[in-house]
Amino acid sequence: MATDWADVYRKTYPDLVRFLHRKVWDPERARDLAxxxxxxxxxxxxxxxxxxxxxIAANLARDEARSAIRRKQHLELLVTTIDRPEPxxxxxxxxxxxxMKAVKAALARLSxxxxxxxxxxxxxxxxxxxxxxxxxxxxxxxxxxxxARRKLVEAYDVGEGSHESLG
Amino acid sequence: MNHLDEGTIAELLDRGLRQADDRRAIExxxxxCAECRTRVxxxxxxxxxxxxxxxxxxxxxxxxxxxxxxxxxxGYRRRRRWRPSRPLxxxxxxxxxxxxxxxxxxxxxxxxxxxxxxxVPAGGQMVPWVNEPAAAGSSMAQRVPPVAAAPETPPIESxxxxxxxxxxxxxxxxxxxxxGARAERLAAAPxxxxxxxxxxxxxxxxxxxxxxxxxxxxxxxxxxxxxxxxTLDDRGWxxxxxxDAERLLGGPVYVIEGLRIIDHAMRAVAPVAVxxxxxLDDGAVIALVQSPRTDEAAPRAGQPAVSTGQPQVDLGEFxxxxxxxxxxDSLRALLARLRR
Numbered sequence: 001m002a003t004d005w006a007d008v009y010r011k012t013y014p015d016l017v018r019f020l021h022r023k024v025w026d027p028e029r030a031r032d033l034a035x036x037x038x039x040x041x042x043x044x045x046x047x048x049x050x051x052x053x054x055x056i057a058a059n060l061a062r063d064e065a066r067s068a069i070r071r072k073q074h075l076e077l078l079v080t081t082i083d084r085p086e087p088x089x090x091x092x093x094x095x096x097x098x099x100m101k102a103v104k105a106a107l108a109r110l111s112x113x114x115x116x117x118x119x120x121x122x123x124x125x126x127x128x129x130x131x132x133x134x135x136x137x138x139x140x141x142x143x144x145x146x147x148a149r150r151k152l153v154e155a156y157d158v159g160e161g162s163h164e165s166l167g
Numbered sequence: 168m169n170h171l172d173e174g175t176i177a178e179l180l181d182r183g184l185r186q187a188d189d190r191r192a193i194e195x196x197x198x199x200c201a202e203c204r205t206r207v208x209x210x211x212x213x214x215x216x217x218x219x220x221x222x223x224x225x226x227x228x229x230x231x232x233x234x235x236x237x238x239x240x241x242g243y244r245r246r247r248r249w250r251p252s253r254p255l256x257x258x259x260x261x262x263x264x265x266x267x268x269x270x271x272x273x274x275x276x277x278x279x280x281x282x283x284x285x286x287v288p289a290g291g292q293m294v295p296w297v298n299e300p301a302a303a304g305s306s307m308a309q310r311v312p313p314v315a316a317a318p319e320t321p322p323i324e325s326x327x328x329x330x331x332x333x334x335x336x337x338x339x340x341x342x343x344x345x346x347g348a349r350a351e352r353l354a355a356a357p358x359x360x361x362x363x364x365x366x367x368x369x370x371x372x373x374x375x376x377x378x379x380x381x382x383x384x385x386x387x388x389x390x391x392x393x394x395x396x397x398t399l400d401d402r403g404w405x406x407x408x409x410x411d412a413e414r415l416l417g418g419p420v421y422v423i424e425g426l427r428i429i430d431h432a433m434r435a436v437a438p439v440a441v442x443x444x445x446x447l448d449d450g451a452v453i454a455l456v457q458s459p460r461t462d463e464a465a466p467r468a469g470q471p472a473v474s475t476g477q478p479q480v481d482l483g484e485f486x487x488x489x490x491x492x493x494x495x496d497s498l499r500a501l502l503a504r505l506r507r
Contacts, residue, residue: 006234013231027226032408042241103224122221142174149217
């Protein structure tokens with residue numbers, strides 16, 4: 001059956017942008033890359049759409065990071081590049097930026113594999129897709145994921161986010 | 168049943184268990200094992216916290232751009248894939264040259280000089296074979312049928328005349344390929360400025376490469392045959408993604424550090440340029456227009472130039488001009504904060 005790409009696009013685009021944003025830490029760049037992923041998807045028309053989209057997104061984000069290093073540009077979180085929508089007042093804007101920094105720092109404390117598994121899980125991929133994407137055995141995904149979640153929470157609590165109440 | 172391990176609990180919570188029997192066995196175990204129930208609760212709490220932490224890293228309320236915009240880009244690329252690449256074009260030219268040479272050989276014969284025996288080419292004069300009776304003993308002439316005239320070989324080395332980019336784009340759309348309304352708007356755009364004669368000869372290879380990359384970026388938006396196209400406002404600007412803007416320019420798009428980016432747009436008529444709109448804190452909007460620098464207008468790199476009346480600066484191979492509803496001095500100060 002032919003893929004309804006308009007539907008896939010509408011449902012997946014936000015997850016894809018969030019996934020990419022946690023890799024490049026630049027909202028505008030994340031949006032650009034997400035659009036590029038869909039352009040490529042339309043060209044290739046893959047079967048397993050969601051897994052394919054996130055695999056390409058991960059590759060693009062990796063290339064992006066490499067080229068950024070080549071250009072000697074640091075992938076710092078730039079508060080001022082946060083485009084739409086912005087929190088309405090400066091205090092909220094600063095708080096949002098601090099939260100993002102805290103999450104970024106917590107994610108940075110995870111191993112690359114744990115981080116990848118965690119982000120793919122958060123993007124909605126199932127265990128089989130995560131295993132296929134990362135090269136892990138399917139039976140190892142649960143253990144890796146549990147460890148990654150625990151480490152993220154611990155790192156976040158130790159870092160700048162320790163004062164935040166997240167339920 | 169043994170106590171549940173961490174991976175199994177994760178699978179249970181994430182609905183990753185493949186076998187319904189596994190789930191039933193685990194649920195039976197949990198009914199009987201308080202220790203495992205506690206561990207499941209702890210794992211669930213950890214899962215919810217991890218999701219909440221990730222959720223706040225933003226960005227929030229992500230609005231996807233129109234799907235048609237993506238489809239347009241993909242559609243153009245799909246067609247473009249069938250264009251011959253430069254190596255392929257060179258190979259085809261070489262094959263054509265060989266073929267023409269062979270054909271030319273087939274259509275000529277040797278006319279013996281006086282005193283030389285017929286059919287002996289050495290020392291003879293080569294002339295085109297033009298429907299004359301075959302010389303006795305010439306095997307080549309016997310193979311070749313009479314023709315009216317030898318085919319004219321086009322010059323291989325000289326490239327075909329290339330119309331200005333924007334003119335071709337407009338013609339392509341207006342000739343029926345695109346929607347009429349868009350064609351009219353494009354046709355109404357100002358004609359491209361004539362390039363200086365000397366500029367066409369300058370660094371041809373580099374220009375061609377740059378031109379191709381610009382054409383690729385322009386083409387995605389302009390050469391589309393699909394109904395849904397990016398919005399083109401009255402001044403001829405088409406909103407594009409930053410990556411496309413950089414492809415169009417063949418280099419980085421400059422922005423002003425500390426200002427929110429509203430959008431990037433490209434100009435579909437020559438000279439090629441990218442406009443970046445930026446928002447000031449008080450809501451005012453300023454615009455940066457970045458275009459490749461021409462030699463005749465190039466002051467020293469990095470030095471402000473005021474020849475157009477608008478503050479502008481040259482950075483590498485680009486000129487960036489800024490305009491907006493604030494004093495010129497303030498605009499010039501903003502130019503000092505240009506960053507890639």
